[in-house]
Amino acid sequence: MKQHYNSDNIMINLDLKGCSGFVSDQEFDNYTTKALEALSILDSGRGAGSEFLGWNRLPSEITPDMIEEYLKVVDRWIEMDINLVIVIGIGGSYLGAKATIEALSHSFHQMSPTRGIKIVFAGQNLSEEYIAELMDVVSINNVACVVISKSGTTTEPAVAFRLIKSYIEQSYGIKGARKRIVAITDKERGALRLLSNQEGYKTFVIEDNVGGRFSVLTAVGLLPIALAGFDISEMVRGAADMQRICSEHTKDNPALLYAAMRNALYDSGKKIELLVGFSPKLSYVCEWWKQLFGESEGKEGKGIFPASVNFTTDLHSMGQYIQDGERTLFETFIDVRTIRRRVEISHDKQNLDGLNYLAGKNIEFCNKMAQKGTMFAHNDGGVPTMEISIEMIDEYSLGQLFYFFEKACGISAYMLGVNPFDQPGVEDYKKNMFALLGKPGYEKQGEELRKRL
């Protein structure tokens, strides 16, 4: 079975050994042939939705000047002693930044007294308590806001922005607000563009050819990540290195191999993919991945259902099902080869807990053995497993991982026969919500729906 092992040990590796009992070499080879066709359709722009392929070459097109523009905002806000930035957005306009910031931050960063800019997110839900509590925090800090919406009309971020804008204007004046609000949106369409032009906000453009869930390497992801103090040049470098590898039209391309195996497993009845992390830092990377694959592939009655678990935590809640429940699952493990911190298990004279056999070992050794043991157990229990290994949780590796998944997603969706770049199904709830909220133009639908309440 084809594996992708990179001789350069800082790159992503893909290990497919855990699938060999489920998909034969011959079958897999057939799927890699189909994946090559899908890759060629993708790269040549011959597939459905090809007007949204801007992300495909994006990493190599990001210039130092573009990075500089983001860093200027960071410098300006540091000079103004801003210590809290509210990043407003939902879906693809939020998850990439959230995933990166959660992965790279200290696990207890919200409690740490460190100086610099803290990031909080808003507009990703309609919870009144969340917003009320956010306003508690906002009112005791020196704040600025990045509002992100490609369409510029999405309800959740629009509601949050209305409140934050009004707070900022009242606290710092209209002129002050101009210095404290940055908008990331379409170059000409949408309410947010109109409002930004009128108010004179600094803006960054989301190009027409980059869809929300593929936008982490645009201002949408890069500006909040830079504001949180992380090295966006490194992230872009990682993505650009992965772009080179994933552009190869050969059966060694790791994105192609991953897409091929997903489809082979799906066709054999494995309808659910669990992305598995062994660090809480990766929880939101999993959320980002779920949106990417779920929104890109789940259509026309087809698509692998993307779910995620965080082990070893979830082994104590979901482990039983995965080991022993309905055999429709496969798992993709994210392996992290190197960690940044070391904590050794100490020796105890009494050894009442019986743990002295681990004395002198690092916690990560236990985590790794749990990871390997789990993989073997699930495999033996009828769950195919893949392993994607990254060097460490840093900007460079995350850049690689994001691009790798984007490319694999495009190939995989084309193999499945769907347009990866639209999301027609998302509109239905919006129409109902507008109708129930009483939005002008939805009166008839509102009447019908209210009968069902």
Ligand code: PA5
């Ligand atoms: O991937 C997508 O296109 C969506 O998840 C959008 O990012 C999300 O709905 C937010 O849309 P917008 O940026 O237009 O507010």
